[in-house]
Amino acid sequence: MSLLSTGLAVLALTAVTFALVARLRLERPWLQPWAIVRACVQLGILSLLLTGIIADPRWVAVFLVVMVLAATAVSARRLEVGMRGAVVVLLVIAVSAAVPLGVVFTLGAVGVDSRSVLALAGIVIGGTMTVTTLMGRQLNAALSTQHDEIEGWLALGATPRRATQRLVRMAASTALVPSTDQTRTTGIVTLPGAFVGAVFAGASPLEAAQFQVIVLSCILLAAAIAVTLVSAAFGAPATLRTPASAATATPRDAIDPSRSAP
Template identity: 25%
Template sequence: MNLAVNNQGLLLAFSLVLITMFIAYKEKLEINKDLIISVLRAIVQLFLVGYLLKYVFKVNNFIVTLALVLIIIFNASYNAMKRSQGMEHSLRTSFLAIFISTGVTLSVLIGVGTIKMIPSQLIPITGMIASNAMVAIGICYKNLNLAFRDQRQQIQERLALGADLKDTSLPILRETIKIGVQPTIDSAKTVGIVSLPGMMSGLIFAGVDPVHAIKYQIMVTFMLLSTTSIASFIACYLSYTSFFNERKQLR
């Protein structure tokens, strides 16, 4: 089954964006500027990535593929860092969390033969993994900032009673990791019943047997659960000390 999207179809599909802009204008949401910028950026970025991937797939070089994987991980780390609200070493923390969680997940998938070390498989899977890790880490950063601010009194009381930094922060860390992983868990609960995710839908569109498409989607669910949990764990445990000064006082 061959699928083709022509220019006329894209122009007609743009009417969906116009509907969104009309609603935003009518309700005075003041987001139309951001909508236009986001749409233009998406078009330019996707075309650039499309031509780049076409070249990378054709070359099929391991070094080039690895370089692109690292670029994906760095960009995800940089965007996660933006959610940290000024936390110390947040770019380094984000990079380590995404690099390790992505590396562990990819190693398992490659090791069991689910995916191959070829750019057409490695790069899209890396993008899926890194983007979900990025979102989870961003959620963790937001919750850490809120929790350390809202629970300031309780934290100071624990410190006054002689608790070390880890024991003082442990309730916040556990709750934050849970919050970071929860969207992926909720998505896993409804997959196949409420939603037909991208990989599964794409394979079905391409004419793949739905049963085989389901197996791929189960694999994706497993890998996203793994990635978000590892990334949230690493990001939280590398970040909590930044809320204290060198004298172990809450900043």
């Protein structure tokens, strides 16, 4: 695989993506090409850094912290939460990723070496970020549009958390769909990256399959913890906006931990 052929393929794929998105007149059609540019730059820098990072566990720890902070920044920006909300998102991503990783390494399912920790943690943190963002956006949309349902429950004497229970469950179920479907279709619809990478690195197909199952199990547990924590933090607004104000409100107005009741 030459650098020139890789560049030409990426350029062609990105150009077609941009043309389709622009033709559909979607919002900010430049986001996809910009994402590719960023990915190329970031992967290039990562390739240079990993040689030194992998050799030193301390640098691996620093790099994992940077990954969590970057994931938090992306998710918090998507959800348009304030500083307090960003802290909550940070805790959600950190805890959700740490629990399954702790289980795997404690039980010895994966060796506690720099390469394994970095590879597994990177995948789990990325999956946790995606689920957290999806859960937050789905919940925000529900709280903004289903005002009458929530108000009706409150009028009947329900607590804020009970009034939003159905909407929270729907948002959580939707957020879990990608990771669940990825697990269900592994080996049938897709050949997952961890499996292919392990085989290319010299592992036997059985060893690669074992690692992939661990990865998928970690992603599922991290996703379940993430939706649980998001539900606890944002799923019981203490006040409701009127339907008119909901139409012009930002996600920050709906998803705000300072406005959540027990």
